[in-house]
Amino acid sequence: MNFAPQAPTYPDLVQDLADRGLLTGRWRQVFEAVPRSRFIPAEVWRQLPDRCEPVVGADAWLALVNSDEPVVTQLDDGAEDGPGIATSSNSMPSMVARMLGLLDVMDGQRVLEIGAGTGYVSALLCERLGDDLVHSVELDPVVARQAAEALAQSGYRPHLRVGDGEQPWPGLGPVDRLIATCALRYIPYTLLRQVRTGGIVVAPLARDFWSGALVQLHVQDDGTASGPFRGGATYMPMRSHRLPDLHDVHGKGRARAAGLDPARLLDLGFALFAGARLPGVRLIHKGTGEGVQVWVTRENGAGATAATGEEVWQYGPGFLWEEIEQAWWEYEAAGRPDAEQFGLTVTDRGQHVWLRDPSEIIRPART
Ligand SMILES: C[S@@+](CC[C@H](N)C(=O)[O-])C[C@H]1O[C@@H](n2cnc3c(N)ncnc32)[C@H](O)[C@@H]1O
Secondary structure (H helix, E strand, O other): OOOOOOOOOHHHHHHHHHHOOOOOOOHHHHHHHOOHHHHOOOOOEEEOOOOEEEOOOHHHHHHHHOOOOOEEEEEHHHOOOOOOOEEEEEOOHHHHHHHHHHHOOOOOOOEEEEOOOOOHHHHHHHHHHOHHHEEEEEOOHHHHHHHHHHHHHOOOOOEEEEOOOOOOOOOOOOEEEEEEOOEEOOOOHHHHOOEEEEEEEEEEEOOOOOOOEEEEEEEOOOOOEEEEEEEEOOOOEOHHHOOOOOOOOOOOOEEEOOOOOHHHHHOHHHHHHHHHHOOOOEEEEEEOOOOEEEEEEOOOOOEEEEEOOOOEEEEOOOOHHHHHHHHHHHHHHOOOOOHHHEEEEEEOOEEEEEEOOOOOEOOOOOO
16 A cells, blocks of 8 residues: 655645635635646746755656745746846745735726736736736746746736836826735835725835835825735845845954844844834844844944854944844834734835834934
8 A cells, every 4th residue: 555645736735725714705716727837837946045946857846836835937037057046936825825815806906916927926816807907017028928828828818018017017007906026125106106096005025124024005095005014925026126135244343242132133023123223234044053143234334143142243333233132122112013013104205114003103213
């Protein structure tokens, strides 16, 4: 007898999303009707914490495609012999389901997607709304052509455009819903201007201090948009929003005892708070045997690194680690709010993170 575990199938994946409460309303039928495998090319990679690993063999391909993991479909913008950084993918299905749920589409509504990628989200939207109501823009012409082919083979014909989704779609006019499937460092006001009053924008934001969070914004009469953060989300950045992970750091290191376990900095609620208090401070982290190690830097050459159970090292002007600890104590004093209590308002002058109410803007600390 063979007791080898059965490879997961696409219906298993859809069932899992439904069991987790991620497929409300008509979305279950829609997901069932659009198999993910039709949108995934033969050559793909699995995203590991520090690199992308080629997926070899039909069984491994199918197992990845029918799992709740992202499938990387392009490295280094398609260049040969690059560093191996994922630049296009078919996103994690549970994230796709969450974002489509937050988009809250209704029959007859027009949707604009930024980042067509493999075409899978466009296909789901076509199945839900009909081809003519779906618009999707993709910057990379090779990726866009593959998406168009996969969509046509599955019988979908949304409006597809090759171009920069940060720029208005010529002649499109206001849509009801906008979904970005690449991470934005900020919400460009030009995006809001493509959405009608009362419309909804769902996008992953990746700020300097944190790896990413979904935001759901409602566009208001005055053209501004505001709404809550809706949990974490890690997406590859919009091409013009790519930044180096850290700034250059100057000067010799100075050691001191840590007043805070750096693992605490990774809480999404704190990351949203600290990102607003200390704008421009970048943070990256990695797991260690004992906890985590973090590196933080600022444009002026200041930096700090801290690992669980070890001393902190600070570099360059000022005392960046002290500023971070200070932000932590302020966050504690505010009741350690979780990420869902924060929100974002976007106007033609920029964007502000707020806590609990749009009038409670978190202002930058004076450094
Ligand atoms: C995570 S993938 C999108 C996944 C896609 N929604 C799907 O269903 O497969 C992100 C995509 O955004 C595209 N992208 C990056 N910057 C862009 C921009 N400025 N305008 C349009 N697309 C962009 C990338 O080329 C990439 O294909």
